[in-house]
Amino acid sequence: MSDEMTASLIPALSDSELREIDEEISHAPYRSAVAIDALKIVQAHRGWVSDESLRAIARHLQMSADELEGIATFYNLIFRRPVGEQVILLCNSITCWIKGCDKLQREVSERLGISLGETSSDNRFTLLPVTCLGACDKAPVMMVGDDLHEDVTPEALLSIFPGEEEPGA
Numbered sequence: 739m740s741d742e743m744t745a746s747l748i749p750a751l752s753d754s755e756l757r758e759i760d761e762e763i764s765h766a767p768y769r770s771a772v773a774i775d776a777l778k779i780v781q782a783h784r785g786w787v788s789d790e791s792l793r794a795i796a797r798h799l800q801m802s803a804d805e806l807e808g809i810a811t812f813y814n815l816i817f818r819r820p821v822g823e824q825v826i827l828l829c830n831s832i833t834c835w836i837k838g839c840d841k842l843q844r845e846v847s848e849r850l851g852i853s854l855g856e857t858s859s860d861n862r863f864t865l866l867p868v869t870c871l872g873a874c875d876k877a878p879v880m881m882v883g884d885d886l887h888e889d890v891t892p893e894a895l896l897s898i899f900p901g902e903e904e905p906g907a
């Protein structure tokens with residue numbers, strides 16, 4: 739069966755996703771107030787939020803898909819394309835930039851063989867830029883999955899990505 743056919747059999751919102759969203763709605767003043775929570779719920783189940791799921795969430799929250807798309811775009815931790823098993827969010831805002839996030843990004847890219855915006859061929863990592871993670875006093879900063887890494891040095895990458903060999907190493 740092709741990936742497209744398989745995808746067409748997956749509901750845009752599963753029963754468990756709907757249950758979790760409805761639980762959030764039960765505590766909210768109005769349905770669209772849980773927009774970000776609903777996007778996060780679907781992303782927690784699927785790793786990202788497809789167009790179909792976004793439209794289904796919007797219908798369920800009685801808001802327009804465009805309105806929800808705007809929220810998903812503004813909230814840059816919602817992934818609108820498939821991502822790897824672990825997402826690396828590299829802060830490139832001013833303090834991290836001053837503290838060398840460019841060099842760090844090159845080191846990460848070399849170590850994992852991916853550029854910004856790319857997913858590794860084994861689907862383990864996706865490397866994305868992100869605006870300030872709120873830990874500027876510990877710049878440069880990045881997140882790998884749910885873990886925040888502060889004061890990241892090239893040497894620290896060895897322990898953050900153990901077993902990931904630099905090409906030619």
Ligand code: FES
Nearest residue numbers: 829831834871874
């Ligand atoms: S500028 Fe990077 S954490 Fe604030």
